[in-house]
Amino acid sequence: MFDTLSDRLSGIFTKLRGKGKLTDADIDATAREIRLALLEADVALPVVKGFIGSLKERARGAEVSQALNPAQQVIKIVHEELVKILGGEARRLQFAKQPPTVIMLAGLQGAGKTTLAGKLARHLKAHGHQPLLVACDLQRPNAVNQLQVLGERAGVEVYAPAAGNGVGDPVEVARGAIAHAVRAARDIVIVDTAGRLGIDLEMMAQAAAIRDAVNPDETLFVVDAMVGQDAVATAEAFRDGVGISGVVLSKLDGDARGGAALSVRHVTGQPIMFASTGEKLEDFDVFHPERMASRILGMGDMLTLIEQAEQAFDSDQKEKMAAKLLGGEQFTLEDFLDQLISVRKMGPIANVLGMLPGMGQMKDQLAELDDSHFDRVTAIIRSMTPTERSNPKIINGSRRVRIANGSGVTVMDVNQLLNRFTQAQKMMKQMGGMMGLPGGRRKATKSPKNKRKGKAGSRPRAGGGMPGFPGAGMPQLPPGLDPNALGGAEGGGFTLPKLDFGKLGKGDKDK
Template sequence: MFDTLSDRLSGIFTKLRGKGRLTEADIDATAREIRLALLEADVALPVVRSFVAALKERARGAEVSQALNPAQQIIKIVHEELINVLGGEARRLQFAKQPPTVIMLAGLQGSGKTTLAGKLAKWLKGQGHQPMLVAADLQRPNAVNQLQVLGGRAGVEVFAPEPGNGVGDPVAVAKESIEYARRHMRDIVIVDTAGRLGIDQEMMAQAASIRDAVTPDEVIFVIDAMVGQDAVATAEAFRDGVGITGVVLSKLDGDARGGAALSVRHVTGQPILFASTGEKLEDFDVFHPDRMASRILGMGDVLTLIEQAEAAFDADQKEKMTSKLLGGEQFTLEDFLDQLIAIRRMGPIANMLKMMPGMNQMKGQLDDLDDKHFDRVTAIIRSMTPAERANPKIINGSRRARIATGSGVTVMDVNQLLNRFTDAQKMMKQMGGMMGLPGGGRRKATKSPKNKRKGTKGGGRSGGGFPAGLPGGGMPQLPPGLDPSQLGGDDFKAPKLDFNKLFKRDN
C-alpha cells in the first residue's frame, strides 16, 4: 500500500546523501518535497501541515546542524515523526475487570467489519481467551450466516438467535448476548453491528442504542484503508456519534495510497489497534506504529518477521530439528518438506523478503516472485515414498520418472531438486558440527593442568545452542540493544542476490 510513498521518500533522501552540511535551502526543499509526497499519498492536510512543521523545527535545531551525518539525521527525524503520526506506541485492548469484556465493532458496509470480527475472535482465542461472536447485524442480507461461517472457521461460538435479513431487534440481541456469555463462561463478547453504504442518522442511532445496551469496554471502528480521505471523515462521524475508542485498518494489503492509515490516528485522536492484511483469518495482527514507519522508509520489519516465524514453526518441530542436528542425524527430504510447509504458513515469500532491511532496493525483483516454485517442490517431495524421502540416494532413473509423472513436472525438475538438496545436506552437516562456535568449526582438543577434558569452554556439541536462521530454528534474532529502526536507511546496501537463481520462475 505504501510503495508509492516509500519510493518518493527514498528519492528525496537520495538527494541528501553525501551532503556534509544542510543549508536552509536544503531543509526547505526537503520539507517541500516531503509535503508533496504526503499529499500525493492522500494524507489529510492537517496531518501534512503538522508533520512538515515538526520536521522543519527539528531539522533547523542542533540535532541536525551538529550531526556527523545530517542526511541520516533527517531520515531519523522523519522516522520518528511518522511513528508519532501513527500513534507512538502500540496500544493493547482494554479488558474488563469482571468478565465478559465487550467489544463492539462499527463501520460502513463493505469495510470488512464482519470478516474482521472473525479474525479478531480467532486471534483472541489464540491468546488463551474464550471469545463469542454476536450477530447483531440484522439488516444486511446473509450477514448472520456469514458470521456463523467465520465463527466455525475460527472455532468460536456465534450467538445468533435471529435469522437477520431485516428480521429481529439488534439491540435486544446484543443485550441478551451479555447474559448468555456470563452463563456459558465466555470472557470476551464481540458484537458485529450493521453498516450502511454511507453515514445516516438511522445507523448512528442504532449503533448508539447498542452501545448503551451493552456498555462496551471497546468501541472499535473498522476502516477500509483503501477508501482514502472519505474514510477519515467517516471515522470522525463515528467518533462524534458513537464514541470510538480505537481503530482497525482493514485491507492494508491493497494498492491504495495509504493516506487513511497515516491520517486516522491524528484526526480522530484514537489509536490504531489492529491491522488486517489479507483475506485469510490469520492475516491479522497488532498494529505497531514503529514497525509500520520502518516499512514506509524501507527499513524492513525484522521484529514482525521473527514473530511470524515463531508462530509458523511450532516448538515440537524446532526441538526435533535441533536434536537432529546436535545428534549428527541426517537432514532428510521429510524434514525439508516440514520446513517448506512452515514457511508457506508465513505468507507469500515476496512479502517476507520485503520485511528484510534494504530489500526495497530490489522491489522490482521481489514483485516478480511467486510461490509456485514452493508448491512445485512440495508436490515433488510428496510424490516420493517414505523410503525415498529418508534416503534420496535410492532414487534411480525409473523412480525419478515416476516422481516426475506423479507431481506433474519434468525429470529435469526432479534432478535439480535432488542436486540442490544434496548440497543443502552437506551444508547442514557442516553447520551441525559448528554449533556454539562463533568462528566456525570445531576447536582442536587441548590439554592443560586446569583443563584435562577435550575441547575448550564453549566448544564442541555441548557448548552451543541451535543457530538462529537454520531450518527449524526460526528467524535470526536481533542483537541485544539494537533498534530495528537502525537497520536500513539511506546508507544501507542490500546484498546483491539473483532471485532468478534462488527461485525458479515460470516462463
C-alpha cells in the first residue's frame, strides 16, 4: 500500500546522502518534497502540517547541526515523526476484570467488519481465549451465514438466534449473547454490527443502542485503508456518534495510497490496534507503529518476519533440526520438504522477502517472484519414495524419469533440484563444522599468516559469511545491500538460510 510513498521518500533521502552539512535551504527543500509526497499519498492536511512543522523545528536544532551525519539524522527524525502520527506504540486490548470482555465492531458496510470479526476471534483463540462471535448484522443479506462460516473455519462458536436478512432485533441479540457467554464460559464476546453504504442517523442510533445494551470494554472502528480521505470523515462521525476506543485497518494489502492509515490516528485520537493484510483468516496482526514506519522508509520489518517464522516453524521441527546438527546427522529431502512447507505458511515469498531491510530498492525483482516454484519442488519431492528422500544418491536415471513423470515436470527439473540439494547438504555440514560439531569438521588448512606457527586452520572471521548466502550476518540498510543476495548474478532467485530454492521468476517454468 505504501509503495508510492516509500519510493518518493527514498528519492528524497538519496539527495541528502553525501552532504556534510545541511543548510536552511536544504531543510526547506526536503520538507517541501516530503509535504508533497504526503499529500499525494492522500494524508489529511492537518496531519501533514503538524508533521512538516515538527520536522523543520527538529531539523534546525542541535540534534542535526551537531551530528556527524546530518542526512541520516534527518531520516531518523522522519522515522520518529512517522511513528508518532501512527500512534507511538502498540496498544493491547483492555480486558474486563470480570469476564466476559465485550468487543464491539463498528464501521461502514464493505469495510470488512464481518471478516475481521472472524480474524480477531481466531487471533484471540490462538492466545488462549474462548471467544464468542455474535451476529448482530441482521440487515445485510447472508451476513449471519457469512459469520457462521467464518466461525466454523476459526473454530469459534457463533451466537446467531436471528436469521437476519432484515428479520430480528440486533439489540436483543446482543443482550442474549452476553447471558449465553456467561453460561458457556466464554471470556470474550465479539459483536458484529450492521453497516451502511454511507453514514445515516438510523445506523448510528442502532450502533448506539447496541453499545448501551452490552456496555463494551472496547469499541473498535473498522476502516477500509483504501478509502482515503472519506475514511477520516467516517471515523470522525463514529467517534462523535458512537464513541470508539480503537481503530482496525482492513485491506492493508491493497494498492491504494495509504493516506487513511497515516491520518486516522491523528484525527480520531484513538490508537490503531490491529491490521488486516489479506483475505485469509491468518492475515491479521497487532499493529506496531514503529514497524510500519520502518516499512514505509524501506528499512524492513525484521521483528514481524521473526514472529511469522516462529509461528510457521513449530517447536518440534526446530528441535529436530537442532538435534540433527548437534548429532552430525545427514540433512535429508524430508527435512527439505518440511522447511519448504513452513516457508509457505509465512505467506507469499515476495511479501516475506519484502520485510528484509533494503528490499525496498528491489521492488521490481520482488514483483517477478511467484510461489509456483515451491509447488513444483514440493511435487517432485512427494513423487519420491521414503527411501529416495532419505538417500538421494540412489536416484539413478530411471528413477529420475519416474519422479519427473509423477510430478509433471522434466528430468532437467529433477536434476536441478538434486544438484541444489547436494549443495545444501554440504552447507549444512560446513555449518556443523563451524560450530565444532562431530558431523562436519573442516579439513585442516594452513594460511600464510599461521604457517610459521604450524597452526592447522583458522577460525572463520566474524561476519565473514557462510557458503550459499552472502554476508550471513544481518542484512544491511540501503545502499549497503548486496544485490546478489537475491540469488546469483542474474538476481532472479533468492537465498534463504540453509536452503537455496533457486530461480522463482514467472518465466522460469521451463528452465
